Structures are given as structure tokens and as C-alpha cells.
Amino acid sequence: MKSAFVTVGSTSFDELILSVTSNSVIQIFRELGFEKLVLQIGRGLVRPEPCTFGDFTLEVFQYKDSIAEEIQRADLVISHAGAGSCLETLGAGKPLLVVVNDQLMDNHQLELARQLHRDGHLYYCTCKTLADTMKSMDLSALKPFLPGKTEEFAIFMDRIVGLEKVD
């Protein structure tokens, strides 16, 4: 079953929840072949009722200890611009669409989402442009996100503290 997972982390992002559950966007999900939509709504006040209509299922929850399983099950993740959500999704190798909350001021996390978009790892839009982006995006064009080079860091540290083996 092709499913999409929407996450807002520990924030509230009512505008996003309203957008993804609007008739027009649900229709786009169906046209793209999705049969299930899972919403993680965090602190949000907008709480859609979980339901099934025809062959389309809507699940809703506020928080879980770990969203790793939801990300694993999803064919598309739609997320706020939080670094944790972005990195966790990209690390799991899942296609990611980041929706920027333009109601938030001075959101430093935007820098990371913007850069990852420039590097071709995710798509990026606002609630207003969500529908158009979903219609035009090509998920197969996204580039894989390689894990950070922690071993380079370890080599660097060994060198500066004098632990490296000298042949």
C-alpha cells in the first residue's frame, strides 16, 4: 500500500495539516497512487479524525517515541523544516518534501533545508505551493544522501591529540 507520512516534529504546524487534508491535495495523493496518509500533528490544534473513505485511509497521532517505523513504511515523507526530521528521513533513504512554515520568524533550521534542496536531496515548498509542487515533483530525480564521514573526524582527532600511529 503506497503511503505518505506527514510530520511536524515537536512543533505545531496547523496550516500544513489543513493543506494536506484539503480536498484538492487528497485528490492529488490519490492521483499519485497513494492509499494511505499518516499525520503526526505534534502540538497542533487542528486534529483531523482518522477515517477510511473508499480505498483511502487517514491515520492521525500526536507523538511517538520514535518515528523511525513510520518513515520506514512511507513512500513519501512530507515534513516541516526541522533538521532532525530531515536528516532522519534522508538517512532512511526516503523521498522528502519539506514544507516551510513562513509564519515562523528567524527559523535557523531553514538554512539546512534550503542547502539540502540546492544539493538535490529534497523538494521544498510552502503550504501555498504544496499542491503545485506535489504535481510537478519527480521523486526519482532526488539524489541519495550519504551519511556523514565520522571516520574522517576520528582520524582528525587522533592526529591532533597525538594518538595516531606513526609508521
Place this chain on the structure above:
Amino acid sequence: MLLVCAASFLGLSFFIALAIICRMIILVKHKEEYKPGKSGSVRVLVVAGSGGHTTEILRLMESLSPCYNPRHYVIAETDTMSKDKICCLEVSRKYKYAEQEYTIHKIPRSREVHQSWSSTLLTTLHSLLYSGPLVFTLKPDLILCNGPGTCVPLCISALLLGVLGIKRILIVYVESICRVEKLSLSGKILYYLSDYFLVQWPNLKEKYPRSIYLGRVV
């Protein structure tokens, strides 16, 4: 009240100015000579901030060899999540390596998110009163941090120990992966005070030439 603030501010500014000058001289002349690892082990003080900061610093800690031992983690008093994450990592290290030691210490936060700047000075001084004795007691060879406010008083304490000739402590700062275009506030301060300052994006390397760019390490 205002006089106390002014006096504290002047006193702190003087110390910081003195530390910066001494530090720059020491750095330029002697950085390469101080190799605590020659003894076979490196005592580390790790500053874990909240949420994303902790996740990042623990990923870095995972990559380090068992020679980085003992490991002293410092978290903010009000941080509830970091302790669990640290214990998780350390338990898995115990399975991999023998004889690993770690401790967890709490200090007051120097600044809460959105806290006013006038009160930040006082809370930073308050944190210094805790971080100074802690660093003095632990006398680590190395401090590793990545940006939470708690790292500034800890690094200043480490500098003071070095300036006073009590213990030379290497300060390694790794700016968070979230910082692509601009440094965090802690980063801006510690750019001048750390021994090694790592950034994870090329834009920052251009803007801050003293920094080290190894690519994305987290």
C-alpha cells in the same frame, strides 16, 4: 543592582580580553606541541546540549576509539532527554570495548531560548560558578562541544586553567550541521577561543578562514 551588573560586565570583559590575547599567543606558538594522546589515553569532557546537539555530538563520540577514556559528559540541568541518549551509547560501547568509564554532570544553563540579553549575562556568570570548579576537578585533556550555550562557560573555564598554568586543555568545537551560512552564537564566540574549530559546509569555511572543513562529519 546596576552597579553589580556593570562591575560583573567589566570584570568578565577584562577576563575574556585577557584570555583571548593569551590564547592567541599560546595557539600560534604551541598548538602543535600539546599531544595528550602520547600517554595512550585522552580524558574527554563532552558538552551535550539539548535535542539535536546531543544527537550530533553522540554520533561523533561513537566514532572515537576506546583511547578516549574516561568520558565526562556535561548536560544542562533542565535537559531531560540527553541523559538517556548518553547512557544508550555508553552501554553499547561497554559491549564493544573493555574498561570504559563515563560520568554525567549537570550545570545550570547559561541561556534559555529567547532569554533577554541583560539577564543572560547574570545566568552566564552563574554557569561559570559551576563550570569553573567542574573543569578544575575533572582536568580533562580535551573538551569537545558543538554549540549549546552550556559550552561557552565550560570553554572559558578551560581557558582560564590554561592561562593560569594549571592544565592545558584542547578545545575542539564542531559547528552543528544546521549551520550552513552563519555560525551560531556559541560558534561566533568560540571561533576565537578554541584550538580547532570545525565547520561542515564550505560557505562557512570561506567566511571563517581559521576554521577546518572536513566535509559533513555528522
